[in-house]
Every structure is written in structure tokens, then in C-alpha cells.
Amino acid sequence: MSLRYALLAILRVGPLSGYDLQKQFHQSVGHVWHAPDSQIYPELRKMEQAGLIEGEEQARGERGTRRIYHVTDAGEQAFAEWMAAPLDYQRVRDPAHLRAAYLEATTPEAARAFLERHIEVWRGELAQWEGELTHIEHLSNPMLVRRLEVLPDDDRERTIEFKRFAYEGLVERARIEIAWAERGLALVDRLDA
Amino acid sequence: MSLRYALLAILRVGPLSGYDLQKQFHQSVGHVWHAPDSQIYPELRKMEQAGLIEGEEQARGERGTRRIYHVTDAGEQAFAEWMAAPLDYQRVRDPAHLRAAYLEATTPEAARAFLERHIEVWRGELAQWEGELTHIEHLSNPMLVRRLEVLPDDDRERTIEFKRFAYEGLVERARIEIAWAERGLALVDRLDA
DNA sequence: ATTTACATGTAACATGTTACATGATTAC
DNA sequence: GTAATCATGTAACATGTTACATGTAAAT
Known part of the structure; x- marks a missing residue:
């Protein structure tokens, strides 16, 4: 579940499109928590369904669109709760x-x-x-x-x-x-x- | 796939029952590569199907049985191949x-x-x-x-x-x-x- | 008799990996 | 016009986690 909070951590800085988020991700938190695009986009959709973020469709050119996400109050709260909750350590597998x-x-x-x-x-x-x-x-x-x-x-x-x-x-x-x-x-x- | 080779590494020392193997595992390689019993027993079955190990059913008491596994030639070879093959590094996720x-x-x-x-x-x-x-x-x-x-x-x-x-x-x-x-x-x- | 150790799993779920898929827009 | 980059995923598979499930045998 850490991916969700890694994404929230970035979005908390300010609203971003999925694409920009993914780019920021790979240049920052991605160095600590790797995830491919194919995991990021679906996770954003799930986070929206869970009410942690909201996306607004934006026109781009004549036909293109992109979705700008921002963190909701529920998202801020979820992030705070995760930060305060004990981390679950995975067993060693080296x-x-x-x-x-x-x-x-x-x-x-x-x-x-x-x-x-x-x-x-x-x-x-x-x-x-x-x-x-x-x-x-x-x-x-x-x-x-x-x-x-x-x-x-x-x-x-x-x-x-x-x-x-x-x-x-x-x-x-x-x-x-x-x-x-x-x-x-x-x-x-x-x-x- | 490392679990398979961790198990092979133990069995190479000598034949063991699934149960003894599991105990040895938790006391040795398990410190480097954790796996629960619920993963070990099925993996042993799969390894047997793949011809890497062979199990012989042994009577235990009047009704009980246990399965003693030993490494086959194919198993030794698979272990040697794994040791010589490049390790696949997982991306960081910390x-x-x-x-x-x-x-x-x-x-x-x-x-x-x-x-x-x-x-x-x-x-x-x-x-x-x-x-x-x-x-x-x-x-x-x-x-x-x-x-x-x-x-x-x-x-x-x-x-x-x-x-x-x-x-x-x-x-x-x-x-x-x-x-x-x-x-x-x-x-x-x-x-x- | 009862506890401890022996003995072996199944099932449902979550997470992550890999490969593939598609099209629009902008800069040159 | 063509390449880069913007934009967003799906599908199939592998691996690992958690909880549950069941019974036998030996030791006290």
C-alpha cells in the first residue's frame, strides 16, 4: 500500500496531471519506491474512487484531454494517519x-x-x-x-x-x-x- | 523463484522430510529468505513435478506418513545453473x-x-x-x-x-x-x- | 489425559512484473 | 513529415500474505 502514500506525498505539493505526477515520481520518490506507469495510472483511479484525490478533466489541443488530480481533505487525513501508523515490515528476502x-x-x-x-x-x-x-x-x-x-x-x-x-x-x-x-x-x- | 533454490540448497545437504526441511529452513536460510510453511509445502510439490527433487512416502506410526525428499541430478544441475546465472535485482521499494x-x-x-x-x-x-x-x-x-x-x-x-x-x-x-x-x-x- | 511436536496443506487476497496497446500533440 | 514527448492504460502472470484447516504421534 505504500505506493498510494508515495503518490499522495507528491500530490500534496500541488495538483498535477497523471503524466506529470508520474514524471515527478520517477525523479523523486521513485528512487525509494519504484513503480512502473502501468501501476501508477490505475492506482490514481483507485485513489479517486476511495475519495483521497479528485481529478478534473482538462482539454488539451482539440481532441486530447488530461486529468489533473488534487488531494482532498480525506486524502490529507489518510496521509496523516499512515504517517502515524506503525509501518509493516516485510520479512527478509534477500x-x-x-x-x-x-x-x-x-x-x-x-x-x-x-x-x-x-x-x-x-x-x-x-x-x-x-x-x-x-x-x-x-x-x-x-x-x-x-x-x-x-x-x-x-x-x-x-x-x-x-x-x-x-x-x-x-x-x-x-x-x-x-x-x-x-x-x-x-x-x-x-x-x- | 529464489525460494526454490533456497530449498534446494538445504536438500543438497541430504534427504529430509518436508517437515524437517521446513524446520531447517527456518533455522538457516530462512534468516535470509523468509517463507511461511504454506509456501514451502506446495513449492516442494511443484519442484517434484518439475523433476528437481523426488519424494518417497514413508510410514510413520500406524496411519501417519511423511514424504522424504532428495535432490535429483536435474535438481543439482538446476541449482548449478541458478548459481551461474545473473541474479535479477528487484527495483528499490523501501x-x-x-x-x-x-x-x-x-x-x-x-x-x-x-x-x-x-x-x-x-x-x-x-x-x-x-x-x-x-x-x-x-x-x-x-x-x-x-x-x-x-x-x-x-x-x-x-x-x-x-x-x-x-x-x-x-x-x-x-x-x-x-x-x-x-x-x-x-x-x-x-x-x- | 493433555500438551507439544510432527505433518501437510487450501483458499482468498494483495501486490508487483512484463509485455503489449493506442492515440494526440508539439517541436524540428 | 517525422520524431519526441504527452497521455493513459489493459491483460496475463508470478509471487507473496494471511487466515484457516486437519489430523497423528510422542512425551509428560
């Missing part, structure tokens, strides 16, 4: 560490390929999250700036600090994944010698 | 960091409750993984010992080292989650003052 525990069952080459890919994947995530961190610190994220504009002074620091906090956590996580896989490569080399 | 990024939208009390729960959850995982690490290092994990017994000398060190490597990674991960949430608590205190 394919990379599962495989790492059985690397003796394959060749050193396959083990290296696996670890190198791990490094590559997490470097990608790291780059995304470091980029976001920079945007937060330099106030160069347009969504964040729009949000700050409508916020009382007191809330601005809080808003920035919590975003920084979240992304710092992600950056650290990516770094230890990379460091871990690099140690793994060294281990493969040692055992292969 | 509810805790998602919420952390919007903590300004709730009360300091709710923020603290969230972070304290985060610490509690990860302390639980940490304890599991540290326990496993100890068992690996002291060779006090029965599954590992049984595995080592049937392995040539050369493979023993590798087997132990890779398990240690995997669990060390998990332990580190848990530690940074805890440290991160503790920093979050300090941040909430600072902003609340």
Missing part, C-alpha cells in the same frame, strides 16, 4: 545474500560475475541517491522548492532535514553493499589462488 | 526510507515511535544473524557440519568462508540501519526543541 552464502557451489568466474554485478547495481543506486542528496542540499529539487514555498518557516528546516536524513541512510546502505561485494571479490581471489 | 523522507508531516511522537520500531526490528534481525555467524565460526550449525562432512577438504574452507561472508554483510547492514535510526531520533529531538 536474493544476493542468499546466493553469497552458497558461492562455494559455483566457479570463481561465476562468483566474480555475481559480485561485480552487485557492485554495478549498487553504484547505480548510489549515484541516484547522491544526486538527490545534492539537490536537497542545494535546494535544486523543484518539487522540494515548491513544497517549501507553501510552508511556514518553522517547517522548512524540518522538511529539508528529514529528506536529507532519509537519503543519507540510502547512500550509506549503498556504500556498504559495494564495500561488502568488494571484500567478496578479494575473498574469491584468495580462495582461487 | 517503506522505511519512504516514510523517513516525510517525517516533517507528522508529530515528533509518531516520528520517534517509527524510529524506535525501526531499531527494534533491526535489532531482532541483527541478533539472528550474529547468532548464525557464531554458529558458522564455531562450527556449531548442524546443517553446516553435515555438509562439511561430505565435502573434500579443499571445499570446506570455501564453504565456511562464503557463509561467513554472507552473514557478515547482513550483520553490517543491520548495524547501519540501527545507527541511522538512532541518528534520526537525535534529529527529532533537536528539531523538537
Whole structure:
């Protein structure tokens, strides 16, 4: 159900069309909670049915239309309730560490390929999250700036600090994944010698 | 599909009944890849249909029966192929960091409750993984010992080292989650003052 | 006798993935 | 005129979650 609240979090900044929302999503919250377009559009419809958001059809050109969504009071309340409710933690399900525990069952080459890919994947995530961190610190994220504009002074620091906090956590996580896989490569080399 | 290979990894050590397998699972790989019994038993049936394992019905008492599974050649091959194939990484979907990024939208009390729960959850995982690490290092994990017994000398060190490597990674991960949430608590205190 | 452990699932639901599908509008 | 980007999905499938369901055997 987190997708719903990730979308609400973006719409709370201001009304957006599904398309614009989806773009903002991929550039911001999408780095923490991925979802494809094919999940976003239907979810918006469901949220509208649930009364959390309202969409207004807008003409675009001669025949085209688009739907501009905004958060309702019920939506604001639902978001607040979600923020205050305990998060439900999923049980661990970690394919990379599962495989790492059985690397003796394959060749050193396959083990290296696996670890190198791990490094590559997490470097990608790291780059995304470091980029976001920079945007937060330099106030160069347009969504964040729009949000700050409508916020009382007191809330601005809080808003920035919590975003920084979240992304710092992600950056650290990516770094230890990379460091871990690099140690793994060294281990493969040692055992292969 | 990782569940299938997690189960194969255990069965490769030696034949087991579904029930014993499930118990071993929860005490070992289950710490890395959780699955409830209601997923394990049907998956074993599917694996049998796919020819990866074979089960033999065994009498137990007067009326009871149980099914003892062992890995087939096809199963060994499938495991080897999975180990050599690229892992498919799931896109990020991290509810805790998602919420952390919007903590300004709730009360300091709710923020603290969230972070304290985060610490509690990860302390639980940490304890599991540290326990496993100890068992690996002291060779006090029965599954590992049984595995080592049937392995040539050369493979023993590798087997132990890779398990240690995997669990060390998990332990580190848990530690940074805890440290991160503790920093979050300090941040909430600072902003609340 | 009663509890604990053995033994094995089904059913309904929620969530997420992948591939496919379609058309309009704007900028060059 | 053609490419990019705007705009919005459906359908089939895989995976995982939760709650429920049932009975046997061994230990105290």
C-alpha cells in the first residue's frame, strides 16, 4: 500500500496531471519506491474512487484531454494517519545474500560475475541517491522548492532535514553493499589462488 | 523463484522430510529468505513435478506418513545453473526510507515511535544473524557440519568462508540501519526543541 | 489425559512484473 | 513529415500474505 502514500506525498505539493505526477515520481520518490506507469495510472483511479484525490478533466489541443488530480481533505487525513501508523515490515528476502552464502557451489568466474554485478547495481543506486542528496542540499529539487514555498518557516528546516536524513541512510546502505561485494571479490581471489 | 533454490540448497545437504526441511529452513536460510510453511509445502510439490527433487512416502506410526525428499541430478544441475546465472535485482521499494523522507508531516511522537520500531526490528534481525555467524565460526550449525562432512577438504574452507561472508554483510547492514535510526531520533529531538 | 511436536496443506487476497496497446500533440 | 514527448492504460502472470484447516504421534 505504500505506493498510494508515495503518490499522495507528491500530490500534496500541488495538483498535477497523471503524466506529470508520474514524471515527478520517477525523479523523486521513485528512487525509494519504484513503480512502473502501468501501476501508477490505475492506482490514481483507485485513489479517486476511495475519495483521497479528485481529478478534473482538462482539454488539451482539440481532441486530447488530461486529468489533473488534487488531494482532498480525506486524502490529507489518510496521509496523516499512515504517517502515524506503525509501518509493516516485510520479512527478509534477500536474493544476493542468499546466493553469497552458497558461492562455494559455483566457479570463481561465476562468483566474480555475481559480485561485480552487485557492485554495478549498487553504484547505480548510489549515484541516484547522491544526486538527490545534492539537490536537497542545494535546494535544486523543484518539487522540494515548491513544497517549501507553501510552508511556514518553522517547517522548512524540518522538511529539508528529514529528506536529507532519509537519503543519507540510502547512500550509506549503498556504500556498504559495494564495500561488502568488494571484500567478496578479494575473498574469491584468495580462495582461487 | 529464489525460494526454490533456497530449498534446494538445504536438500543438497541430504534427504529430509518436508517437515524437517521446513524446520531447517527456518533455522538457516530462512534468516535470509523468509517463507511461511504454506509456501514451502506446495513449492516442494511443484519442484517434484518439475523433476528437481523426488519424494518417497514413508510410514510413520500406524496411519501417519511423511514424504522424504532428495535432490535429483536435474535438481543439482538446476541449482548449478541458478548459481551461474545473473541474479535479477528487484527495483528499490523501501517503506522505511519512504516514510523517513516525510517525517516533517507528522508529530515528533509518531516520528520517534517509527524510529524506535525501526531499531527494534533491526535489532531482532541483527541478533539472528550474529547468532548464525557464531554458529558458522564455531562450527556449531548442524546443517553446516553435515555438509562439511561430505565435502573434500579443499571445499570446506570455501564453504565456511562464503557463509561467513554472507552473514557478515547482513550483520553490517543491520548495524547501519540501527545507527541511522538512532541518528534520526537525535534529529527529532533537536528539531523538537 | 493433555500438551507439544510432527505433518501437510487450501483458499482468498494483495501486490508487483512484463509485455503489449493506442492515440494526440508539439517541436524540428 | 517525422520524431519526441504527452497521455493513459489493459491483460496475463508470478509471487507473496494471511487466515484457516486437519489430523497423528510422542512425551509428560
